[in-house]
Amino acid sequence: MTESHYSLTELMTVAAAREIQDGEVVFAGTGLPMLGAMLAQHTHAPDCCIIFEAGTIASQLAHLPMSVGDPRALHGAALAAGLFEVFDYMLQAGKVDVGFLSGAQIDRFGNINSTSIGPYPGQPKVRFSGSGGACDIACLAKRTVIIARHERRRFPQRVDYITSPGWLRGDNSRMKSGLVRGGPSVVVTTMGVLRFHPETKRLFLASYHPGLTARDVARNTSFRLDIQSATQTPTPSSEELHILRDLVDPERVFLR
Template identity: 40%
Template sequence: MEVNAARALAGAKTCFVGIGLPSTAANLARATLNPGLVLIYESGTIGSKPTRLPLSIGDGELAETADAVVPVPEMFNYWLQGGRIDFGFLGAAQVDRFANINTTLVDRGPDRPAGRLPGAGGAPEIAANCRQVLMVLRHSPRNFVAKLDFVTTLGHGAGPQDRKRLGMRGAGPVAVITDLGILRPDPDTAELTLTDLHPGVSVEQIRQATGWKLRTAPEPRTTAPPTEAELTALRTLKSAGKQGR
C-alpha cells in the first residue's frame, strides 16, 4: 500500500501532504523515484525534507528542513486556493463509492454517543483545490461504507457533475490506494472502480471488504511487488522515526 501510494507521485512536482499514511507515502516517493518532489504541509512549510516521518503538521522537523515557512493564511489563500499545487494526499476514516471522506465522527450504535474523530483540518480545501487528489487507507467494510456517517470532505459528491456545479477547481480524487488494491473513479459515473490488485489478492476478497457492490474493471491489473530499494527506503524512514523518539 505505502509503496504503491509513493509510486502514484512519480510525476508530481508539488504535493500537499496529510499526516499518517499520506506522509509516509510522500516521503517515500521523495526518497526513491521522485527526489525533486516538493512536500507542502498544512502548517505552512514548503519543500520540507524530513529525515524521519513527522509526528504531526507541527513537528519541528518540517520547519527545520523546509525551503520556506509561510503563514497558514498565505498557504491556503495563495498556494492552495490559487491552484498552485499538483497533488493533495489524504487519508480517511470512512470513504464512500464516490470518494467522499469522513474524518469527523462515526455512529457507534443505538444509545451510544457518536465517536469523535480528528476532524477536517485542511482536507476540504485540499480536495477542492489541488489539481488531483490521492487517498490512502486500509480496506475494510468499516472504512469503505455505503453511506458516510458524516461528510467531512467532498470527493465527487453524488456523481461526475457535482464538483463543477460547486465551483471546485481540481479534478478531485483520482485514485484510492489500499492494502488490497487500487480503486479509481469511472470516467463517466465517478464511482470508484477496482482497477488494480496487489499480488495474492482476489477480486472477491476486495468485494467482501467493501460496503457496497463494488464495480471492477474488465481485467484488473496486478501491481508490481515492492523492490528491494523501495523496501530499504521505507524501513529507513520508519526506523529513523523510532530512534528519534
C-alpha cells in the first residue's frame, strides 16, 4: 500500500534505501544515507552491515545518530574501532559493497567535485571542503550511490575538478586508469533517479519524481540526458513511511 502524503526527503530516502540489498556492507554518512541504511535494516535488508567513517562496524541502530561520530552509532556494533580499521580492514580490503557519496558537481559519467568551482589550484571562485574519505569510497567500494540536489549548475558536462572518480571518461576508462573495482551505480536527486548505461557509462534518467516530467529533469541538467525509458519514481509504502517517521527519525532531525 502506498501513501499519498510524503516529503521529498522521504521519497529520496526510500529510493536510496531500496538500493541496499540484504547482507551487504554499507558505508553510510550523516543525514540521508543514515536514514536510508536504517530504513533498509528495518525492512528488506535486516542483515545489512552498517559501518561509519569514525570507526563503528556492524551497527544495529536503535536511535538515529546525529553524525558518524555520535555514540549512538555504537549501539549493537560488532566493533568500535577507528578510521584506520574502517578504511583499511573494510574498504581497502574490498569488503564494502555500497558507499554513499555527494558533492557540489556531478558530471555525465558520475565524477564528483567537492573541491572547488573554477580553476583549481589556480584561482577558484568557491572552495569546498575537499574529499575527506569520499575519494577512497569512490575508488574502493564495489559500487556507490550518489545523493544530490538537482540543478543545472550541479550537473555540468564536465566537473571543474574530479575529487572522487566515477566512470572518468566513460566506456572502460575507469579500469584503464587502474581502478579495477566499483564505480557509481545510481544518482538519487531531488528530481529523479539516474542510472548509468552499462556500456557507455553515461547517465540516463531511470525515473522522475511524482509531480514532475522527464523533460523537467532534462531541462535542469547541463548535459544531454537520455529520458526515453524514464518512468515515474515508485512512491513510498505506508510501512516505509511509518518506519521512517516513528522508528528511524521520530524527532525529525533529518526528515523534512
